Amino acid sequence: MDEEHLHDDLHVFKDRNFFQQKLRSFFTVYLLLALSFLLIITLFAVSLSRVSAVSSKLNEVHPDWKQNFSDKDFLLFPCGPKSREWEYFDGKCYYFSLTRMSWYKAKAQCEEMHSQLAVINSYAKQNFVMFRTRNERFWIGLTDQNSEGEWEWIDGTDYKSTFTFWKEGEPNNSENREDCAHVWFSGEWNDVYCTYECYYICEKPPPH
Numbered sequence: 623m624d625e626e627h628l629h630d631d632l633h634v635f636k637d638r639n640f641f642q643q644k645l646r647s648f649f650t651v652y653l654l655l656a657l658s659f660l661l662i663i664t665l666f667a668v669s670l671s672r673v674s675a676v677s678s679k680l681n682e683v684h685p686d687w688k689q690n691f692s693d694k695d696f697l698l699f700p701c702g703p704k705s706r707e708w709e710y711f712d713g714k715c716y717y718f719s720l721t722r723m724s725w726y727k728a729k730a731q732c733e734e735m736h737s738q739l740a741v742i743n744s745y746a747k748q749n750f751v752m753f754r755t756r757n758e759r760f761w762i763g764l765t766d767q768n769s770e771g772e773w774e775w776i777d778g779t780d781y782k783s784t785f786t787f788w789k790e791g792e793p794n795n796s797e798n799r800e801d802c803a804h805v806w807f808s809g810e811w812n813d814v815y816c817t818y819e820c821y822y823i824c825e826k827p828p829p830h
Protein backbone atom coordinates (compact mmCIF):
# COMPACT_ATOMS: atom_id res chain seq x y z
CA MET A 623 0.00 0.00 0.00
CA ASP A 624 1.59 3.27 -1.01
CA GLU A 625 1.42 6.46 0.97
CA GLU A 626 -1.19 8.03 -1.31
CA HIS A 627 -3.54 5.07 -0.92
CA LEU A 628 -3.13 5.14 2.85
CA HIS A 629 -3.94 8.83 2.87
CA ASP A 630 -7.19 8.20 0.91
CA ASP A 631 -8.22 5.44 3.29
CA LEU A 632 -7.61 7.72 6.24
CA HIS A 633 -9.72 10.41 4.59
CA VAL A 634 -12.65 7.99 3.99
CA PHE A 635 -12.37 6.80 7.60
CA LYS A 636 -12.45 10.41 8.86
CA ASP A 637 -15.49 11.15 6.65
CA ARG A 638 -17.33 8.10 7.99
CA ASN A 639 -16.50 9.07 11.54
CA PHE A 640 -17.77 12.63 10.91
CA PHE A 641 -21.00 11.32 9.35
CA GLN A 642 -21.62 8.96 12.26
CA GLN A 643 -21.05 11.79 14.76
CA LYS A 644 -23.52 14.00 12.84
CA LEU A 645 -26.07 11.17 12.76
CA ARG A 646 -25.66 10.66 16.50
CA SER A 647 -26.14 14.35 17.24
CA PHE A 648 -29.23 14.52 14.98
CA PHE A 649 -30.63 11.44 16.69
CA THR A 650 -30.01 13.05 20.12
CA VAL A 651 -31.76 16.27 19.04
CA TYR A 652 -34.80 14.35 17.70
CA LEU A 653 -34.89 12.20 20.82
CA LEU A 654 -34.83 15.32 23.02
CA LEU A 655 -37.56 16.91 20.91
CA ALA A 656 -39.71 13.79 21.12
CA LEU A 657 -39.19 13.61 24.90
CA SER A 658 -40.08 17.31 25.29
CA PHE A 659 -43.21 16.78 23.21
CA LEU A 660 -44.22 13.81 25.36
CA LEU A 661 -43.54 15.86 28.49
CA ILE A 662 -45.71 18.74 27.23
CA ILE A 663 -48.55 16.36 26.30
CA THR A 664 -48.34 14.71 29.75
CA LEU A 665 -48.34 18.09 31.55
CA PHE A 666 -51.27 19.24 29.43
CA ALA A 667 -53.25 16.07 30.22
CA VAL A 668 -52.46 16.43 33.95
CA SER A 669 -53.56 20.11 33.90
CA LEU A 670 -56.78 19.22 32.10
CA SER A 671 -57.64 16.51 34.60
CA ARG A 672 -56.87 18.93 37.49
CA VAL A 673 -59.13 21.64 35.96
CA SER A 674 -61.93 19.13 35.42
CA ALA A 675 -61.53 17.84 39.01
CA VAL A 676 -61.69 21.42 40.41
CA SER A 677 -64.66 22.23 38.18
CA SER A 678 -66.61 19.15 39.27
CA LYS A 679 -65.82 20.01 42.93
CA LEU A 680 -67.13 23.53 42.38
CA ASN A 681 -70.26 22.11 40.79
CA GLU A 682 -70.75 19.88 43.83
CA VAL A 683 -70.51 22.89 46.18
CA HIS A 684 -72.50 25.22 43.89
CA PRO A 685 -74.73 23.20 41.56
CA ASP A 686 -75.80 26.44 39.86
CA TRP A 687 -72.18 27.54 39.34
CA LYS A 688 -72.53 27.50 35.56
CA GLN A 689 -75.68 29.58 35.92
CA ASN A 690 -73.87 32.30 37.88
CA PHE A 691 -73.60 35.65 36.21
CA SER A 692 -71.87 38.85 37.21
CA ASP A 693 -73.57 41.63 39.17
CA LYS A 694 -73.49 43.73 35.99
CA ASP A 695 -75.58 41.09 34.19
CA PHE A 696 -78.16 41.24 36.95
CA LEU A 697 -78.21 45.05 36.76
CA LEU A 698 -78.99 44.78 33.06
CA PHE A 699 -81.44 41.91 33.49
CA PRO A 700 -82.79 41.94 37.07
CA CYS A 701 -85.03 38.96 36.30
CA GLY A 702 -81.94 36.93 35.33
CA PRO A 703 -79.72 37.09 32.23
CA LYS A 704 -81.26 33.80 31.08
CA SER A 705 -84.84 35.04 31.52
CA ARG A 706 -84.95 38.01 29.21
CA GLU A 707 -88.60 37.37 28.40
CA TRP A 708 -89.35 38.40 31.99
CA GLU A 709 -89.66 42.15 32.53
CA TYR A 710 -88.70 43.86 35.74
CA PHE A 711 -90.96 46.42 37.38
CA ASP A 712 -90.88 47.76 40.93
CA GLY A 713 -89.34 44.72 42.62
CA LYS A 714 -91.16 42.02 40.62
CA CYS A 715 -90.69 40.16 37.33
CA TYR A 716 -93.49 39.90 34.78
CA TYR A 717 -94.08 37.60 31.85
CA PHE A 718 -96.51 38.62 29.11
CA SER A 719 -97.56 35.50 27.24
CA LEU A 720 -97.39 35.09 23.48
CA THR A 721 -100.14 32.49 23.37
CA ARG A 722 -103.83 32.52 24.37
CA MET A 723 -105.52 30.04 26.67
CA SER A 724 -108.20 29.68 29.35
CA TRP A 725 -107.75 31.26 32.78
CA TYR A 726 -107.21 27.80 34.32
CA LYS A 727 -104.52 26.85 31.83
CA ALA A 728 -102.89 30.28 32.19
CA LYS A 729 -102.81 29.83 35.98
CA ALA A 730 -101.19 26.40 35.56
CA GLN A 731 -98.74 27.77 33.01
CA CYS A 732 -97.59 30.50 35.42
CA GLU A 733 -97.20 27.92 38.19
CA GLU A 734 -95.10 25.78 35.91
CA MET A 735 -92.78 28.78 35.55
CA HIS A 736 -92.65 29.15 39.36
CA SER A 737 -94.87 32.21 39.25
CA GLN A 738 -98.54 33.17 39.53
CA LEU A 739 -101.06 35.18 37.52
CA ALA A 740 -100.38 38.89 38.10
CA VAL A 741 -101.92 40.70 41.04
CA ILE A 742 -102.50 44.38 40.24
CA ASN A 743 -102.51 46.12 43.57
CA SER A 744 -101.37 49.66 42.74
CA TYR A 745 -101.90 52.35 40.15
CA ALA A 746 -98.19 52.21 39.24
CA LYS A 747 -98.46 48.51 38.47
CA GLN A 748 -101.71 49.08 36.57
CA ASN A 749 -99.92 51.72 34.49
CA PHE A 750 -97.04 49.35 33.71
CA VAL A 751 -99.46 46.60 32.70
CA MET A 752 -101.60 48.95 30.65
CA PHE A 753 -98.70 50.13 28.49
CA ARG A 754 -97.44 46.60 28.07
CA THR A 755 -100.76 44.96 27.11
CA ARG A 756 -101.73 47.57 24.48
CA ASN A 757 -105.52 47.16 24.63
CA GLU A 758 -105.23 43.38 24.25
CA ARG A 759 -106.94 40.96 26.67
CA PHE A 760 -104.58 39.45 29.29
CA TRP A 761 -105.68 37.31 32.25
CA ILE A 762 -104.83 38.52 35.75
CA GLY A 763 -105.02 36.59 39.02
CA LEU A 764 -108.50 37.75 40.00
CA THR A 765 -111.59 35.51 40.19
CA ASP A 766 -115.01 35.20 41.87
CA GLN A 767 -115.52 31.54 41.01
CA ASN A 768 -115.60 30.50 44.69
CA SER A 769 -118.51 32.80 45.52
CA GLU A 770 -120.31 34.97 42.99
CA GLY A 771 -119.42 38.63 43.41
CA GLU A 772 -116.76 37.89 46.04
CA TRP A 773 -113.65 38.71 44.08
CA GLU A 774 -110.40 37.18 45.32
CA TRP A 775 -106.81 37.80 44.35
CA ILE A 776 -104.89 34.61 43.63
CA ASP A 777 -102.19 35.35 46.26
CA GLY A 778 -104.65 36.17 49.06
CA THR A 779 -104.25 39.97 48.73
CA ASP A 780 -107.36 41.52 50.28
CA TYR A 781 -109.60 42.57 47.38
CA LYS A 782 -111.84 44.93 49.30
CA SER A 783 -109.06 47.12 50.67
CA THR A 784 -106.87 47.31 47.56
CA PHE A 785 -106.77 49.12 44.24
CA THR A 786 -109.27 48.20 41.50
CA PHE A 787 -109.53 49.34 37.90
CA TRP A 788 -112.77 47.86 36.52
CA LYS A 789 -114.20 49.21 33.30
CA GLU A 790 -117.39 51.14 33.90
CA GLY A 791 -120.27 48.70 34.33
CA GLU A 792 -117.93 45.78 35.09
CA PRO A 793 -117.81 43.26 36.62
CA ASN A 794 -121.25 42.43 35.23
CA ASN A 795 -121.21 38.62 35.44
CA SER A 796 -122.83 38.55 32.01
CA GLU A 797 -125.03 35.48 31.43
CA ASN A 798 -124.23 34.53 35.02
CA ARG A 799 -121.00 32.90 33.97
CA GLU A 800 -118.23 35.51 34.13
CA ASP A 801 -115.90 34.58 36.97
CA CYS A 802 -112.40 35.47 35.75
CA ALA A 803 -110.84 38.90 35.21
CA HIS A 804 -108.66 40.24 32.43
CA VAL A 805 -107.25 43.62 31.47
CA TRP A 806 -108.53 45.09 28.21
CA PHE A 807 -108.96 48.51 26.55
CA SER A 808 -106.87 51.15 28.32
CA GLY A 809 -105.87 48.42 30.75
CA GLU A 810 -109.32 48.43 32.33
CA TRP A 811 -110.58 45.20 33.89
CA ASN A 812 -113.49 43.08 32.73
CA ASP A 813 -114.92 39.78 33.91
CA VAL A 814 -115.47 37.07 31.32
CA TYR A 815 -116.11 33.31 31.40
CA CYS A 816 -112.96 31.49 32.56
CA THR A 817 -112.69 29.18 29.56
CA TYR A 818 -112.37 32.19 27.24
CA GLU A 819 -108.93 32.12 25.60
CA CYS A 820 -106.71 35.17 25.97
CA TYR A 821 -103.15 36.10 26.79
CA TYR A 822 -101.97 36.15 30.41
CA ILE A 823 -99.53 37.90 32.74
CA CYS A 824 -97.38 35.93 35.20
CA GLU A 825 -95.57 37.52 38.12
CA LYS A 826 -92.74 36.36 40.39
CA PRO A 827 -90.05 37.85 42.62
CA PRO A 828 -86.63 38.44 40.98
CA PRO A 829 -84.07 35.63 41.43
CA HIS A 830 -82.13 37.61 44.09
Ligand SMILES: [Ca+2]
Pocket residue numbers: 766767770771795799800801802813
Ligand atom coordinates in the same frame (compact mmCIF):
# COMPACT_ATOMS: atom_id res chain seq x y z
CA1 LIG B 1 -118.87 36.19 38.41
Ligand SMILES: [Ca+2]
Pocket residue numbers: 792793794795796800812813814
Ligand atom coordinates in the same frame (compact mmCIF):
# COMPACT_ATOMS: atom_id res chain seq x y z
CA1 LIG C 1 -118.01 41.31 31.94
